[in-house]
Amino acid sequence: MKKQRILLIEDDTYTRDAYEEILKDSGYEVDTAVDGQEGILKIHKGGYSLIFLDVMMPKVDGLDVLRSLKNDPPKTSNGPIILLTNLTHDPVIFLATDLGAKGHLVKSDITPGELVEAVKKYIQPTKNDKKPFTNQEPIKEE
Amino acid sequence: MSLFQRKLFITTPKTKETIKSLWKLEKIILDSLDFHTVVQKICDSVLTELGYLNLGYRIIVLTLVDEKRGVLRRISLSQTTEAANAQAASEIPFHEIEIPLNATGNLLIKTLQEKKPQVTHYWPEIFTPILTEEQSIKNQSAAGIKTSMLYPVIVKDRSIGVLIFSMIKDMKEVSENEEDLIKGYTDVVGLAVQNSLLYSTLEKTTRDLAKANERLKELDKLKDDFVSVASHELRTPMTAIKSYLWMALNKLSLQSSSPPAGLKLSLQSSSSPAGLKKQDQLSPEDLKRYLSRSYISVERLINLVNDMLNISRIEGRRIALKLEGTDLYQLTSDVVEEVIIKAKEKDIKVNIINKPYSRVLCDKDKIHEVLLNLIGNSLKFTKNGGQISVGFVEKPPYVLTSVSDNGIGIAPENINNLFTKFGRLESSYVAVAESGGTGLGLYICKSLIELHKGTISAKSSGLGKGTTFSFTLPSVGTEIAQKLKTDAPKETEKTKDLEKTKININ
Numbered sequence A: 001m002k003k004q005r006i007l008l009i010e011d012d013t014y015t016r017d018a019y020e021e022i023l024k025d026s027g028y029e030v031d032t033a034v035d036g037q038e039g040i041l042k043i044h045k046g047g048y049s050l051i052f053l054d055v056m057m058p059k060v061d062g063l064d065v066l067r068s069l070k071n072d073p074p075k076t077s078n079g080p081i082i083l084l085t086n087l088t089h090d091p092v093i094f095l096a097t098d099l100g101a102k103g104h105l106v107k108s109d110i111t112p113g114e115l116v117e118a119v120k121k122y123i124q125p126t127k128n129d130k131k132p133f134t135n136q137e138p139i140k141e142e
Numbered sequence B: 001m002s003l004f005q006r007k008l009f010i011t012t013p014k015t016k017e018t019i020k021s022l023w024k025l026e027k028i029i030l031d032s033l034d035f036h037t038v039v040q041k042i043c044d045s046v047l048t049e050l051g052y053l054n055l056g057y058r059i060i061v062l063t064l065v066d067e068k069r070g071v072l073r074r075i076s077l078s079q080t081t082e083a084a085n086a087q088a089a090s091e092i093p094f095h096e097i098e099i100p101l102n103a104t105g106n107l108l109i110k111t112l113q114e115k116k117p118q119v120t121h122y123w124p125e126i127f128t129p130i131l132t133e134e135q136s137i138k139n140q141s142a143a144g145i146k147t148s149m150l151y152p153v154i155v156k157d158r159s160i161g162v163l164i165f166s167m168i169k170d171m172k173e174v175s176e177n178e179e180d181l182i183k184g185y186t187d188v189v190g191l192a193v194q195n196s197l198l199y200s201t202l203e204k205t206t207r208d209l210a211k212a213n214e215r216l217k218e219l220d221k222l223k224d225d226f227v228s229v230a231s232h233e234l235r236t237p238m239t240a241i242k243s244y245l246w247m248a249l250n251k252l253s254l255q256s257s258s259p260p261a262g263l264k265l266s267l268q269s270s271s272s273p274a275g276l277k278k279q280d281q282l283s284p285e286d287l288k289r290y291l292s293r294s295y296i297s298v299e300r301l302i303n304l305v306n307d308m309l310n311i312s313r314i315e316g317r318r319i320a321l322k323l324e325g326t327d328l329y330q331l332t333s334d335v336v337e338e339v340i341i342k343a344k345e346k347d348i349k350v351n352i353i354n355k356p357y358s359r360v361l362c363d364k365d366k367i368h369e370v371l372l373n374l375i376g377n378s379l380k381f382t383k384n385g386g387q388i389s390v391g392f393v394e395k396p397p398y399v400l401t402s403v404s405d406n407g408i409g410i411a412p413e414n415i416n417n418l419f420t421k422f423g424r425l426e427s428s429y430v431a432v433a434e435s436g437g438t439g440l441g442l443y444i445c446k447s448l449i450e451l452h453k454g455t456i457s458a459k460s461s462g463l464g465k466g467t468t469f470s471f472t473l474p475s476v477g478t479e480i481a482q483k484l485k486t487d488a489p490k491e492t493e494k495t496k497d498l499e500k501t502k503i504n505i506n
Helices: A013-025 A037-044 A062-071 A091-098 A111-121 B001-010 B016-030 B035-049 B081-089 B108-114 B131-144 B178-257 B284-314 B328-345 B364-380 B412-417 B426-435 B443-452 B480-489
Strands: A005-009 A029-033 A052-055 A079-084 A103-106 B059-068 B071-077 B098-100 B118-120 B147-153 B160-169 B323-326 B347-354 B362-363 B386-395 B396-404 B456-459 B467-474
Touching: A005 A013, A005 A037, A005 B071, A013 A029, A013 A111, A013 B386, A029 A037, A029 B131, A037 A091, A052 A062, A062 A079, A062 A091, A062 B035, A079 B480, A091 B412, A103 A111, A103 B108, A111 B178, B016 B035, B016 B081, B016 B178, B016 B362, B035 B059, B035 B071, B035 B178, B035 B284, B059 B178, B071 B108, B071 B160, B071 B178, B108 B118, B108 B160, B147 B178, B160 B178, B160 B386, B284 B443, B323 B364, B328 B347, B328 B364, B328 B386, B328 B396, B328 B480, B362 B364, B362 B467, B362 B480, B364 B386, B364 B443, B443 B456, B443 B467, B467 B480
Parallel strands: A005 A029, A005 A052, A052 A079, A079 A103, B347 B386
Antiparallel strands: B059 B071, B059 B160, B071 B098, B118 B147, B147 B160, B323 B362, B386 B396, B396 B467, B456 B467
């Protein structure tokens, strides 16, 4: 079976490396971008089952990535875009949802394990079961 | 008569006619609150409203005590031809005629001090020592005034000024009724002046308060924004620490198959420890990488907290400057000594080019921090085998220190961002994560240099073409150094030292 591809757009080296490693270990193919500009280019190539998008980044921030995609949608389709940020209770989250982000995870709240579980939730079985993605809270466990 | 009026008039008016006139004047004057309107009405209304022009009255002048400057100031005068003539003849403009309160020979001051009305036919008595006798006589004849009556303006037993009634008639032509009215009128004037002064002060205070409130709101917003950005910045290293430690623990627990209590770790809990997949094994190299990245991130967190504390102290003026004449060459040598091992590791040469001619006035510890930050930055952003040089140029009244490198340089569009809070550049992101940088260092440098009345700037011919940072400090013995001594925040119970931010150069 072909591996699902995930795009991780994140400017902080350590965070990006950690998430890339855990996602690869969990059996996904991972592509990364270090800022919004590189992110847009990769999104346009398409073929990702899921895209994690940071918000505060140099050059082009997460919101501008979403705006750019709205104005100029990629020809090859991708899976949902999930905000992966350390902003909490920020108006940016609502703006991003309006601009098409399908979910929101707070990096400092989750463990890498929870990130993997969120991936499983967001990547829907490709066959019959094509529910629309909704804004869901990150999976939490007590 | 109402209670209010009875209280108002110190001397009781004698006739009904006078009472009616006073009542009229009082209404006119007390009607407005603006100081300038009130004092003008005081000088005009007796002449125009009561027709005292027909009785030979020509100029009415209000003078008030200015306690701060110790003078009796001319405040307003009636708008009559005679007043205009007197003004035109005068060598000194009306408002600049200020009689010192200690000029006891002046009849106005005497009136003020004795709180008793005076009369003069001879203007030198009320203009000296500001105008000469000759000038005073010239003014009097230009205005055609025969007699001036001086009345103290009294509020709560205190004389606050003198009202001058100048006439083209003799004192003996002044009727009892006129005198009566003028006495009563002076009492009203006292009250009116006091009211309007209070009102004007209140208005100014209100305006000042509104302005201060606006400023506070702005500062509050800035603080909020900073807290919001700062908390985001704090979460970044926290995320890295949490993630790497989790990965180390998770792999350990997969190997030992007993996760520590309270921590949900395992991803593939079904897989048995014996059949561990390759990616779930924890190699010593992995462990070392996880832990060292956690360690560096912790250092980055500590640096962030220190820098934020420093910024809060600098902005709140809770950093005192211990100023002394300083040899910049010596100070720079100390800093270079501190980083020389790191520099050698990267095979970077650090030169101090020349010695400054004059000593500068500064707080050694603070400028040490600035130099360490700038040289540290150069080390961070210069490739192995590069070069850093520090030089000094006399720019009276300052000495300019510059730190130049042949490192990665800065794109022109990014120069302006350098000195802002968290204003780090995209090209520096990798270096930031690995060096524990905070994005606040240059902002702190700028704040410290500005606290010393100097300036800081950066220059680069572009990416790959190296960078030069320069800052100025006042030379010892200059005027600006003197001003620095006066203005610099002094040590108090509330002042603290800077937290030391450690610099990592990888």
